[in-house]
Amino acid sequence: MGEGGFDLSILQDWALSVRADTIELRPTPGEGDVALHPSQQGWSPTGAGAQMMASVSALSVAAAASGLSFQGVLNRGNRGNRGNRGNRGNRGNRGNRGNRGNRGNRGNRGNRGDAGDGVDFVILAPWEEREKLHDLRADWVNLPVSPPPTRNALRAEIPVLLDLQARLQSPAEEGRREEILNERDLELSGYLTPLGINGASGFDETMRLMVVVAQICEEVGMRYKDRWRAIRPNMLEPCLRPFIPNPAHYSYPSNHAFQSMAIAQIFARAVPEHPGNPELFRRAMRIAHNREWAGVHFRADTQAGFHLAQLFLPVLERVVEDQMIRTSEEWRG
Amino acid sequence: MAFTIKSPADSEPRHAGSYPTYHALWHLERLGVVTDLTRFSSPDAWGKVASGNRKTRVALIDTSVDMTHPCLAPAVNRGLAIDFAARDLGVFTIPRCDLSGAEAQARAGVIADAGAAAGSGDGTRDRFLRDLGQAHATQEGARAAAAGAFSGHGTSMAGLIGARPASGVYLHRPARLSPQPRDAGESEVALPYAGIDPFCEIVPISTSAMPNADQMTAALAYADLIAADLVVLASALPDPTRAGVGLVPATPPDTGMVPVGQTATGAEAVPSDAATLAAWDALDAAFIDLSSRRLLLCAAGNAGDGLIAYPANLAAPDNGIMAVGACTSDGLRASYSAGEGEGQAVTLFALSGDAPAMDAADFRLDPFAEIDNADQKALFDRKGASPVAVETLITTDVAGRPGYSSSAFGQVWRDTPGPGGAPVAFEFASFFCEFSGTSAATAVAAGLISLGFSAGRLDRATPPSAIKAALTGGQPYDGARGLPMLTWESLNSVASA
Known part of the structure; x- marks a missing residue:
């Protein structure tokens, strides 16, 4: 075949055959080597199906005559990797959570999957991912995030935030008030529910992926916050009363927006076939926008967080690649 | 009582995990592309492709594609591949500095074309084209989110459409198995x-699952800009009003059932504002507009109910959008495929794998699966039980542990190269995988239509709606059997029409 075509002889000389979850590669016999014609085996090739079986039979004959054949596990091979779960034994170290002494009141939430409560998933320090993150430092330390809006532009947004503040107290927003409290620290149920899992059903790799992404992004987001030193909404307009205390760091970009969008982006890259992905993105965005309702972020902070998640995605998918692969295996089983 | 299987597979033991063997490229014969699976002769299809012809250009809007796969590297246009996941207005997947020769020229050409085609308007298309026309400046510092590891779906789609057989590949021979x-x-x-059209070129256009209409609008504008002969989109987009989450009686009720949009249910986590809805409206118009010039193949959806995914549900006689459903090797609609019947029709069906189903309407079981539970075995004796089709499409997969097929090895290629510096793989099975669903059916249909262009059976100048009409015209619709089914013969009728 000419340029842009392909070499037909490869298909004639070699063949792949499939049986359940195995695939076999065999050289086919040369001209004249095919001793058995389908009809000689007592089959009459009446339809396409019969023809297909006949040619597979010829391959088997060929394989018997040839010493070279390679077999491999096809598609379901990832089952074997489940063995890796053995590593989980290390979880005994949950005592380490004590390090976060300032958040001590959350210690009660240790039971993941507690019905009615949120999903906290505790992991060991993700040192491998952090190491990769810093190996790739040059690729993320200077992402083209826009500078924050001017004070005048932010001032124009204050009436919107005051309106949200008033509406948050209405009976209709009771659910949102609960969400805001739940979402103060990383809590996974908002991300797991769109995927149809509840934190107690054996999706540990998925949950670890989400926690690792949140932790990696927390660190990166802090750098960008420190770069812009943007104030919180009620520092511009003190009559705004945030529903929750202002976090002790700068406002722009919103780390809740960055982290939640990054979780959605990364999960959707790892398991693009999941029908819950669009809803996962919507929940992630709601978690981010809830911070505007709570009065601790401007809309621009949220938008910058989303943008940062997108800019950081190419680096992040390299940083958490192994965990993404384990996650996709978990869903493909 | 129990069903019987009328095929040679009938001789396989039941419930024992013992499956019949089949050729990995069985579909090429079934589709009529090759006449037999030993010689692979293809006098009417591959044999009709002239080497000097312009390659058929397939725009694949999907996840990213693993361009390093030995069977895909010659099929993928690296210079034109673009990613919208990491940047709303797109970033070329391969950085400029990694291109040379013809690829660099193609890149420069498309940037110039974008600049020339860009209008001054405020719409997404114009903003995208203006941005792309200045790509060297606007994409500075941006990079694509297109890691090979997370390119499973796109790699499988691309393989069915246009993979090439690869030679010069070496497999590691472990010491412990050799005589010495x-x-x-x-x-x-x-x-x-081999894919169905191993002469075409594939341009991967990767998007993210983010519910962002502008991203897809820009992707469509790009497929148009590069003059794709056909555009392949095997995903369901979450348009808040057009992607249904259920069927309700229309108003007035006697006009039938209509899909309920996600907004209408009030279930949206972030309510759509006017700007968001306008963006989805613009995307909807972009689909219709593009399909007047480019054939657009969309997967009908795997929900197994009457709902056809968006944008496949836009398919209509007066546009070039095709909703592709899946049929199986045993001549039935696949259990998961849309397109069952009246009011839920797809444009056509194409070959794919099957899946077990157990509900009040469909009782389709895998008789070969290992089952040691008497309760489950008893299900096979129920009235109406039938077997799933065994053959599944095989396609290219991301090599190594990622992708649909995994590998037992921690790396794909051996550190020490083989003869002449050739790469040596530890195994080959993870280079391929089973692939099914209406996605796979869409890839099969795309491969056939691409081959139709490559072999001169379809004319690139024919309007897409006319090609679509010719492919299905006059053929009876049968949602149970998955008809009309697209084969190489269907394209015959176009040529004679």
């Missing part, structure tokens, strides 16, 4: 896989 223990080495093999 120290004699580790490598064996030269080939990867004998």
